[in-house]
Amino acid sequence: MRPKQWSKNVLVFAGLLFAKDFIIAFKIIESLLAFVLFCFASSSAYLLNDVIDRKSDAQHPQKRRRPIASGKLPVSIALVFALLFAVGSLVAAFQLDQHFAFILAGYVLLTLAYTIYLKNIIILDVLIIASGFVFRAVAGAFAIQEEVSSWLIICTVFLALFFALGKRRAEIVSLGDSAGGVRKTLEHYDLRFLDHLIVISTAACLMAYALYTLDPGTVDKFGTRSLVLTLPFVIYGLFRYLFLIYRGNLGETPENAVLGDRPILICFILYLVTVVAILY
Secondary structure, three states, X not given: OOHHHHHHHHHHHHHHHOOOOOOOHHHHHHHHHHXXXXXXXXXXXXXXXXXXXXXXXXXOOOHHHOHHHHOOOOHHHHHHHHHHHHHHHHHHHHHHOHHHHHHHHHHHHHHHHHHHOHHHOOOHHHHHHHHHHHHHHHHHHHHOOOOOOHHHHHHHHHHHHHHHHHHHHHHHHHHHHHHHHHOHHHHOOOXXXXXXXXXXXXXXXXXXXXXXXXXXXXXHHHOOOHHHHHHHHHHHHXXXXXXXHHHHOOOOOHHHHHHOXXXXXXXXXXXHHHHHHHHO
């Protein structure tokens, strides 16, 4: 089920954080429920993915230890629980909010298509990964009946591309000549190409966030231009992650790199405190 990767679903709370009414009990509860449902839906996708990739995972120095690739977890049990998690999360989602349920269904279908085929198409594979993060952010807004901001979508796309491209780069570095045998698209990527894309996505993410903080719609919504004061935290966080990618080659598992790095965690906490202090 990869509980460590549930940290990606924190994006569900983005709509709540940047809502006008953050401190309302029922909206906090709805966001928590949305987070839990995305955890089960994503775990369903991870189980199916590990079943399909069990042979290639067995050749990977780290992934070969996964329960399905190592043979500790039978394929039949993994498929049964993948189905239960997918159906159960969708049924519960319709009880929470219809629009949220449709977004979650779209996420499940997207990850299914990615697992079966789309992950083998260069560039499209990272775009699909980025789309998954957008689904999380948009679904979180729908779950609490908040308007979906265009800036939320744009910032999420470029941030997700930043992480996805860093992951591909780290895979190539760690796997070397055997990279193509583990993931087909790695046969077509090279470090120079990925470095260019990482630079583009980093710059686009920073520019999009900076423009969001100063956008007239944002200023009107919150009655302040002070959100721009959070930009240094975003800059530091992205640059620190780039340092981890290039000096420590830790981009292959973004959740481990972020959660295991104290400076990034401190930066993230300070960012949240600053946002709450400015908005509320």
